[in-house]
Amino acid sequence: MSQADLNDQIPVFQLKGSMLAITVLELAQNDLERLDQQLAVKVEQAPDFFNNTPLVLALDKLPAECDLDLPALIALCRKHGLRTLALRAGDPQIVEAASRLDLPVLPPSGARERKLDIASKAPAEPAKPAEPVYRPTRVVTTPIRGGQQVYAQGGDLIVLAAVSPGAELLADGNIHVYGPLRGRALAGIKGDTNARIFCQQLAAEMVSIAGHYKVAEDLRRDPLWTEAVQMKLSGDVLNITRL
Amino acid sequence: MAKILVVTSGKGGVGKTTSSAAIGTGLALRGHKTVIVDFDVGLRNLDLIMGCERRVVYDFVNVIQGDATLTQALIKDKRLENLYVLAASQTRDKDALTLEGVGKVIDELAQNFEYVICDSPAGIEKGAHLAMYFADEAIVVTNPEVSSVRDSDRMLGLLASKSRRAENGEEPIKEHLLLTRYNPERVVKGEMLGVEDVEEILSIRLLGVIPESQAVLKASNQGVPVILDDQSDAGQAYSDAVDRLLGKEVNHRFLDVKKQGFLQRLFGGRE
Secondary structure (H helix, E strand, C coil): CHHHHHHHHCCCCCCCCCCCCCEEEECCCCCHHHHHHHHHHHHHHCHHHHCCEEEEEECCCCCCCCCCCHHHHHHHHHHCCEEEEEEECCCHHHHHHHHHCCCCEECCCCCCCCCCHHHHCCCCCCCCCCCCCCCCCEEECCCECCCCEEEECCCCEEECCCECCCCEEEECCCEEEEEEECCEEEECCCCCCCCCEEEEEECCCEEEECCEEEEHHHHCCCCCCCCCEEEEEECCEEEEEEC | CCEEEEEECCCCCCCHHHHHHHHHHHHHHCCCCEEEEECCCCCCCHHHHHCCHHHCCCCHHHHHCCCCCHHHHCEECCCCCCEEEECCCCCCCHHHCCHHHHHHHHHHHHHHCCEEEEECCCCCCHHHHHHHHCCCEEEEEECCCHHHHHHHHHHHHHHHHCCHHHHCCCCCCEEEEEEEEECHHHHHHCCCCCHHHHHHHHCCEEEEEEECCHHHHHHHHHCCCHHHCCCCHHHHHHHHHHHHHCCCCCCCCCCCCCCCCHHHHHCCCCC
């Protein structure tokens, strides 16, 4: 029932803007033979550097229409331990050759645009303010059995039946149980410290408001155990008062 | 079109197979063509309880995999002409059951019988899930004991959410509570949960209360469903339960402490 809803809401991925430090090989001339020789010399000098190093091949300094053998160039780089991630080029011939090899192309240097538009947003997004959209209260009329989880996102939860031990109730807002609460109830889970929990019979395994919780061990010592109560947060402490 | 009943519990050892055998037999006794299917692949015992273990040639998995037809696999009960048993495989395990395979067999059974009783294995994994997936009604067998009640509660949650009816948004499975191994003396002493306690926690209709009885062990050893022992309290209680299943209003017996007369106490009649 609610397990499926919960799975839908958990995001599978996140897009982040990032600044990567990456090696750029700027090719000045289209001379693969000499490139091979000169790269070999460099590898001898610093073999660790050429160990599967990710690379951006900058070809924008090459003369236009130079008839570059792109596959050979990529293979050459790979031979020396340089793995080409992307090209930097503006020449349409090169861009076309790159797309045939399924290699991304970055715009020539000087242009500060990034390929990934979404990354242009500030990398650390502040938490969105609570949505002002009205979400109607979720009402459940059947008993909530052990092992079931009900999450009322963006609002309150009302349960008009018993909540069995082993069941979990979660809500961004308040939780009302018009029956015995024998499972767990977590209100204000997005941080709303004003959330409250109401129930007709306090027999819960655990209650929590905005992360401040009490387990049955503590709740049982309260004189209002098994009574009709409301629970709210005062400061850091969960207060239990008679309904 | 047949009624598919699942006898399930979550907890093991509470009386599912005993109850499946008894209820299936009870329905057949009342003239309804009934088949009882054992879903406990690898740990089969429905055939033992029904007394047909020596006549099992083909089993449920054979039918699913096409090695045998349903007619070849079904075992006719020796005592009643309306009653058939489909045994489980003893050599395979639950992975041999597939949703489509089980569905096809149940469809075929539903066309030829009035009642298809699915004897579920314990647990909430594949075997139990397949046993309850196609059900129209469920009999949740519970002992008046805390872990059994909690497991039955979990099973009720699964019946309401993971069955075919739930997934297709049809009318939900009709749930019945069968309280087994009930001992009124211990309830009075406060050692055992009472009927009201269990009803309050599970909040489903009470189908019947089967008292703790020595007749059950005797019956399973003899391979005779206990309902056929109509002198025993358990047998009679099962008979009442079957009547209630068919819609009759029957008072619950065996709920109160038996008042033993002086002579009974003297000669130790503890049945």
